[in-house]
Amino acid sequence: MTNAVEPTSRIIVALDFDNRRAADEVVDRLGGECRFYKVGMELLTAAGPDLIERLVAKGKEVFLDLKLFEIPNSVAGAVRAAGSLGVSLVTVHSMGGTGIMSAAVAAARDFPRLRVLALTVVISMMRFDLADIGVTGSTSAEEQVLRLARLAEEAGCHGVIASPQEAGPLRKALGAGTLIVTPGVALPGESPGEHARSGTPCGAVAAGASHVVVGRTLTRAADPVAAFRFVRADLEL
Numbered sequence: 001m002t003n004a005v006e007p008t009s010r011i012i013v014a015l016d017f018d019n020r021r022a023a024d025e026v027v028d029r030l031g032g033e034c035r036f037y038k039v040g041m042e043l044l045t046a047a048g049p050d051l052i053e054r055l056v057a058k059g060k061e062v063f064l065d066l067k068l069f070e071i072p073n074s075v076a077g078a079v080r081a082a083g084s085l086g087v088s089l090v091t092v093h094s095m096g097g098t099g100i101m102s103a104a105v106a107a108a109r110d111f112p113r114l115r116v117l118a119l120t121v122v123i124s125m126m127r128f129d130l131a132d133i134g135v136t137g138s139t140s141a142e143e144q145v146l147r148l149a150r151l152a153e154e155a156g157c158h159g160v161i162a163s164p165q166e167a168g169p170l171r172k173a174l175g176a177g178t179l180i181v182t183p184g185v186a187l188p189g190e191s192p193g194e195h196a197r198s199g200t201p202c203g204a205v206a207a208g209a210s211h212v213v214v215g216r217t218l219t220r221a222a223d224p225v226a227a228f229r230f231v232r233a234d235l236e237l
Contacts (some may be wrong), residue, residue: 007232007235007236008033008034008035008232009035009036010205010209010210010211010212010235011034011036011201011211011212011214011228011231011232011235012036012037012038012063012181012211012212012213012214013026013030013034013036013037013038013213013214013215013218013219013228014037014038014040014183014213014214014215014216014219015027015037015038015039015040015043015219016038016040016042016043016215016216016219017042017043017046017219018042018043018046019046019047020043020046020047020051023039023043023047023051024051026219026224027055027058027060029224029225030224030225030228031225033225033228033229034060034228035059035060035061036060036061036062036063036088036211037055037060037061037062037063038062038063038064038065038213038215039051039052039055039062039063039064039065040065040066041065041066041067044064044066049081049085052064052085052086052087053085053086056085056086056087061088061089062085062086062087062088062089063087063088063089063090063091063181063213064082064085064087064089064090064091065090065091066078066082066090066091066092067091067092067093067119068090068091068092068093068096068100068104069092069093069095069096069100070096070100071100072099072100072102072103073103075092075096075100075103075104075107076103076104076106076107077107078090079092079103079104079107079108079114079116080107080110080111082114083107083108083110083111083113083114084111086113087114088113088114088115089114089115089116089117089179089181090104090108090114090115090116090117091116091117091118091119091161092104092116092117092118092119092157093118093119094118094119094120094148094149094151094152094157094160095148097151098151098154098155101116101118101151101152101155101156101157102155102156104116104157105155105156105157105158115158115159115179116156116157116158116159117157117158117159117160117161117179117181118148118149118151118152118155118157118159118160118161119160119161120144120145120148120149120152120160120161120162120166121141121144121145121148121162121163141163141166142165142166142169145160145162145163145166145169145170146166146169146170146173148160149162149170149173149174150173150174153174153178158178158179159178159179159180159181159210160174160178160179160180160181161181161182161183162180162181162182163182163183163184163199164182164184164185164199164200164203164204164207164209164212165199167180167182167199167204167205167207167208167209168207168208170208171207171208171209172208178210179210179211180208180209180210180211181209181210181211181212181213182199182204182209182211182212182213183213183215184199184213185199185200185201185204185212185213185214186199186200186217187200187201187217187227187230187231187234200234201214201231201234201235202234202235205235212231212235214228214231218231
């Protein structure tokens with residue numbers, strides 16, 4: 001996917017809820033405005049796979065953000081289950097190494113629509129957090145992101161998850177065909193919340209992101225449709 005993608009297709013709305021009803025309300029309110037949704041571990045645990053099947057049946061694309069980090073056989077099984085549900089994107093944790101990522105990519109081959117994304121460094125982490133888990137204290141988050149992204153590319157992953165701040169270096173390193181999905185975006189003037197390495201949707205795409213993930217700033221808005229259109233207009237500038 002390249003920078004020629006139509007703005008609406010770039011926007012993934014994160015359904016970061018702990019119950020099915022709240023998620024359904026946002027999807028129903030957005031209607032035909034939004035075609036791509038992210039379902040994470042919290043909502044999947046609360047609502048079950050039926051929610052994903054419903055979204056797919058409505059013609060929506062689903063980004064299943066599981067951050068899989070298990071033995072390769074278990075990761076492959078989870079990826080196959082995601083593919084069977086009709087999911088478009090699924091995440092594995094790049095810190096699990098080549099074996100996990102390669103197993104996920106191999107399992108995804110049976111599902112032509114399914115793409116495997118490697119999570120590089122969680123958006124809330126900074127240099128001192130990396131030091132806590134044994135990554136050399138002199139290594140910056142950007143350096144670690146790039147190293148893990150190259151490892152993901154070698155394993156055959158279709159793209160990576162990284163912050164807006166790393167979108168530019170990643171695009172240069174990985175080329176035009178790689179998906180770069182950026183959570184941690186906030187609308188101009190809004191707080192980034194728990195995301196330490198944040199940016200605006202427009203800034204992320206201009207730097208090289210193929211998709212931006214927009215969460216609570218949109219889903220908790222008084223008018224989610226107006227908020228979605230604001231993000232879309234920002235990408236069209």
